[in-house]
Amino acid sequence: MCAIVGIYGNDNAARLASIALFAMQHRGQEATGISSSCDGKIHTIKNRGLVSEVYTEDALKVLVGNMAIGHNRYSTAGGDSILDAQPVFAKYKLGEISIVHNGNLINKDEVRQDLIDKGAIFQTGMDTENLIHLIAKNTKDRLRDRIKEALQRTIGAYCFIVQSRSKQFVIRDKYGIRPLSLGKLKSGGYIVASETCAFDLVDAEFIRDVNPGEMLIFSEDFEEPESIQLFEPEFRPCAFEYVYFARPDSVIDGKSVYRARENMGKALALNDKNDGIKYDMVVPVPDSGVPAALGYAAESGIPFEYGIIRNHYIGRTFIEPTQEMRDLKVKMKLSPMRSLIAGKSLLVIDDSIVRGTTSKRIVKILKEAGAKEVHFRVASPEIKFPCYYGIDTPHKEELISNNMNKEEVCSYIEADSLEYLSVEDLVNAIGNDRNYALETLSFENVIGLSIGTRTDCVTDEILDYLVD
Ligand SMILES: O=P(O)(O)OC[C@H]1O[C@H](OP(=O)(O)OP(=O)(O)O)[C@H](O)[C@@H]1O
Ligand SMILES: NC(=O)CC[C@H](N)C(=O)O
Numbered sequence: 001m002c003a004i005v006g007i008y009g010n011d012n013a014a015r016l017a018s019i020a021l022f023a024m025q026h027r028g029q030e031a032t033g034i035s036s037s038c039d040g041k042i043h044t045i046k047n048r049g050l051v052s053e054v055y056t057e058d059a060l061k062v063l064v065g066n067m068a069i070g071h072n073r074y075s076t077a078g079g080d081s082i083l084d085a086q087p088v089f090a091k092y093k094l095g096e097i098s099i100v101h102n103g104n105l106i107n108k109d110e111v112r113q114d115l116i117d118k119g120a121i122f123q124t125g126m127d128t129e130n131l132i133h134l135i136a137k138n139t140k141d142r143l144r145d146r147i148k149e150a151l152q153r154t155i156g157a158y159c160f161i162v163q164s165r166s167k168q169f170v171i172r173d174k175y176g177i178r179p180l181s182l183g184k185l186k187s188g189g190y191i192v193a194s195e196t197c198a199f200d201l202v203d204a205e206f207i208r209d210v211n212p213g214e215m216l217i218f219s220e221d222f223e224e225p226e227s228i229q230l231f232e233p234e235f236r237p238c239a240f241e242y243v244y245f246a247r248p249d250s251v252i253d254g255k256s257v258y259r260a261r262e263n264m265g266k267a268l269a270l271n272d273k274n275d276g277i278k279y280d281m282v283v284p285v286p287d288s289g290v291p292a293a294l295g296y297a298a299e300s301g302i303p304f305e306y307g308i309i310r311n312h313y314i315g316r317t318f319i320e321p322t323q324e325m326r327d328l329k330v331k332m333k334l335s336p337m338r339s340l341i342a343g344k345s346l347l348v349i350d351d352s353i354v355r356g357t358t359s360k361r362i363v364k365i366l367k368e369a370g371a372k373e374v375h376f377r378v379a380s381p382e383i384k385f386p387c388y389y390g391i392d393t394p395h396k397e398e399l400i401s402n403n404m405n406k407e408e409v410c411s412y413i414e415a416d417s418l419e420y421l422s423v424e425d426l427v428n429a430i431g432n433d434r435n436y437a438l439e440t441l442s443f444e445n446v447i448g449l450s451i452g453t454r455t456d457c458v459t460d461e462i463l464d465y466l467v468d
């Protein structure tokens with residue numbers, strides 16, 4: 001679930017982009033890159049690694065100009081080599097161009113094959129590169145028209161920022177699956193970023209979210225960004241952004257991520273109200289389980305305790321690209337607070353169980369540290385189906401809830417009890433005033449009967465591109 005940022009009209013563009021990327025490190029840890037534009041030339045620095053490692057003072061000196069785009073990568077297509085870091089840069093008929101992308105294009109293989117058959121030479125394994133080829137092959141005179149036509153062949157989830165030598169084009173897909181917000185920098189110019197948490201760090205004021213299906217164009221011709229509605233919106237933002245991906249201090253499409261997670265925890269507490277079990281404390285699985293655990297504790301009156309301590313020098317484990325790294329990092333990241341939990345009955349809350357890596361390890365270390373009982377609660381429903389829109393769970397075999405029912409997962413992770421949030425409680429926790437992308441939870445229903453219902457994020461067009 002990558003992070004993207006665009007800074008336009010500020011002499012410190014690249015530095016501000018790097019700061020915004022630092023605030024959004026949680027969306028991608030594999031690679032990071034920035035392209036700036038100055039005097040008709042685009043300069044790019046990208047590398048594998050974290051924001052704090054890549055943008056040295058020397059690197060920032062290269063990135064001159066008053067506009068820049070940036071990216072933190074969590075791969076969903078292609079590999080994790082330096083070649084597959086973004087921005088993707090090219091020289092073509094109209095000059096130089098650089099692109100960043102958050103999302104996943106579901107017809108990527110078909111489009112790529114078609115381009116290869118016509119002689120295109122790809123430099124990366126990424127779906128993002130398709131767009132650059134489609135733009136380059138187009139014969140329209142203006143870049144904006146080339147982008148519009150390229151998007152006609154682009155199906156899936158995308159937030160793109162395309163930077164030319166003098167302009168920036170920002171596009172959000174018609175479903176608004178991935179978040180994207182517009183802000184005004186107090187030091188001058190504009191920022192577009194995946195999450196509003198980036199705005200605080202660069203001293204920007206939130207203006208509004210980019211609309212689903214909208215293209216914003218930043219250029220010298222207009223003081224404010226031009227807005228073109230490219231596609232009729234079919235708003236259906238991703239619920240998993242609220243469950244896990246986004247930072248709790250971000251507000252996505254008008255809804256606070258923190259409040260949504262807190263509400264998820266409250267709903268779990270209401271469901272447990274008459275279960276007759278006595279819990280001594282509510283323990284969050286840090287980090288993303290914390291707001292839901294606070295909500296549970298507030299609703300139930302059971303004390304909240306940090307029974308699991310997180311090592312702050314380890315990032316997110318779920319977004320590591322290999323199972324080996326995920327296992328190792330969960331081990332290094334989370335440790336039990338022995339003195340607090342020994343002999344106690346714990347109500348442990350995490351935001352999600354995806355592959356089961358974290359929950360299994362957590363129950364084990366808590367029991368080894370002397371916990372009497374470990375009751376596991378999950379602030380999202382069972383994740384049974386792959387995500388086609390940018391969360392790296394493309395194969396359903398990897399998903400523990402695809403292979404096991406609730407009772408089997410409970411015994412696999414060796415918990416004393418296990419409960420999930422229902423789809424309805426999830427939707428209510430975020431806000432029951434719109435549709436959400438929930439295909440990972442209810443895909444079967446969607447295929448069968450309920451296309452067009454609230455839980456539908458699988459559109460007619462995606463049905464043609466199913467991989468499983
Ligand atoms: O069932 P799994 O496959 O283990 O995936 C789910 C876990 O992964 C995430 O944590 P992560 O460490 O990535 O990030 P966090 O620090 O934000 O909680 C999520 O919060 C769960 O804890
Ligand atoms: N997580 C994302 O948004 C990934 C963007 C793009 N599909 C890539 O693989 O780099």
Ligand SMILES: [Mg+2]
Nearest residue numbers: 286287288289
């Ligand atoms: Mg976690």
